[in-house]
Amino acid sequence: MSTTTLAAPPLLSPQRFAVSLMFLINGFLVGSWAPKIPEFALRLGLDESDLGLMIMCFGIGSLCAMPAVGALIAGRGSRRVMLALAAATIACLPLVTVAPSIWLAAMALFVFGGVIGGMDVAMNANAVEVEKRQSRAIMSSCHGFWSLGGVAGAGLGGVLIAGYGVHIHALAASTLALAGVALAWPRALADPPHPHEAHIHGQPSSRPGLLAAGATVWLTGIICLIVMTPEGAILDWGALYLRQELGASPALSGLAFGAFSAAMALMRFLGDLVRDRYGAVATFRVSAILAMAGLGLAGAAPSAQIAIVGFALAGLGFANTVPIAFSAAGNLPGLPQGLAISVVTFMGYSGILFAPSVIGFIAEHTGFALIYMALPVFVILPLVFSGLMRHADRQQA
Template identity: 35%
Template sequence: MTAHASSDGLARPPVPTQVRRARWAVSLIFFLNGASFCAIMPRYPELVESIGLSNTAFGLAIGLGPIGGLLSGLFAARLMGGFGSARIAVAAQMIASTSHLLVYTAGSWLWLALSLALAAAADAITDIAMNAHGMRVERRYRRSIMNSYHGWWSLGAVTGGLFGAAAAQLGLPLWFQGLIGLVLFGALAAGSFRFLLTGHDSTERSAAAPPAPAGAGPSAGSAGEVPADVAPSGLRIAGMSLRALGLVSALGMVLVFAGSTEDAGNTWGALFMTDTFGAAPFLAGMAFVAMQGAQTIGRFTGDAVVDRLGDRATARLGALVGMAGMSLALLMPSPVLALIGFAAAGWGVATLFPAAFRAADELPGVPHGVGITVVGWFARLGFFVTPPVVGALADALTLRHALWMVPIYALGILLFSAVLSTRQHREAP
């Protein structure tokens, strides 16, 4: 095994085989997390029709679903502290794959809402745990790889979306599609566990902080970090100072608007194509695929872009692209421009989840796992609030008019992106 050159031309220590395998295992969990649920979304028009739901009722069911995620996400840090991020990520993903079968077989509004709540509860814990474990592996790599994880999530989402769209076009029964997902996705998640990192989740954090020389005072990190045991006293919430809580909350607001943008394609993309253009089932599913496909490209190339521009400039550039693309699609509606608009929105928010999770996990004075948990909780808040709003607007006006919320989300990203770093990701020494 040989050393590789880093972005600054210096030799980088080789990455051990165990760590490389752990990276692929984490990537697989991200892929499965995206594929398992996103395979459902192209079938939403069938569920709406079979149950007989209005846009408002459907949006309310989708919006109530994340309540499960909001509640379960509060316990993610405690679960990881007791069982480790590896066990929790795998177990929660297997539970999520099981609960998705209930969504496919929903026969009433209440059944749909409750099954979505259970799926969201499992997904929230998976999301937090797999990001936490991904940060462990990134610290072993000593360079940015978080965007690639989320790229695998988006690739899974595209794969699941294509599978769901093809199944809809072929008339595959909903229950049968759900059964395939349960067996396939659940088995792959279980198989990934043996390749994840062992040891306590704080292992890499401890190794990254060299001990101070004898007699020296506490040293500050590159961001002025103050060790938790010598942090100033004062009012603390969940182990965080009010300033740290404010920063984490601002990072969470970035994800509120990023998640709301994703929801526009996830929940409403197929319905928009069907209602506005009378699109066939496969073409209707392409709205979701266009958004996730562009997001996949943005995430796999995102580490290089962020290293050059920094998280803040990348976020603002993406918000402007998403705003312009979706505005054009809504001003001049056609199937082609609609797909371009959804793609622009997906590319625009591609790097925001990795950026916010990394920043929250590395904030000074924030206990391990708590930053990611809080930021992830805010993201679920966006998924909870916006679907009922868009659904009500769609019934009062049209879905085309309701989707003008997407450019408004971009304005929110521009506002709160100020909390993201302006610096490129630096390799650990």
């Protein structure tokens, strides 16, 4: 009698390489947009309020596309949708760069946001499929590649725009994106459509009631909204908090989001190993507690240096909460994967896009220190319902 040992999948399979490259491209194009904003505003004669509305077009485009892409994934699988949207991103930066009027620029930004947001849903769905096939967590490192792409896009964009202008920069960024899509195209994991019936061990299982299934998805989405809101709060208001309330210099105040994002990127590349070792629920709980401690420290800090340490701790904590929540959403039993991920992504990015405006209004009356001390209170809800994150480990069963 002979026994057969199944070899473990390679750590960097072609499918993992492809989906990681999708995250890198998406982050790179978002990062490439940031250094274009000053020239964009100057060329179209936009003041701060006008520019804010234009940037909102990008966010609205993303939020409009996410549910539609979720339905497409359920019917067609994530690979085809992801690659089609990735190919569409190649034209977006040039279109924004050459838009001759405010209305056409607003339309270009809406399309840009829609393509980027839709691709976000599709690549997260594809990453869930790769996790299932390989029985190994990869979602945190994928989000780490997104962060890395954002840094690369912003850094390279600043250099190219200063040296060669916005048109050369747009063409160069799009060419790099095209090369990435070409590399990923033959390697991306092909997954079947996800019908409304779940199949377990080859036997169809009836779909849970809409109310019960919906409650689980929406609760996971609320968890994402809560853990992504502090990222927007630190991005938009962290530097102002250090400058106005803690007397930091302009150079030092810039480290608020810098420390947060650097710590987040580092921990995301370590997060998959931690999650595989200790499980999604334990990793999520420890991460949430660390994030709460970091935010509390930043809000109670007596100096800018201590606040920066707090923001870095918060980055370490929040780094893996969102990837785990996305993996959990993609594995909720009896639900179309694309639909679940689109709901969670929609709610999470709503937190980044719209919560900072509310926070700014409240901070006019309370100050930012109280805001950062209050945010950990909201993280209690994800901590209480962290048991839902067990679905992120489903592919390893």
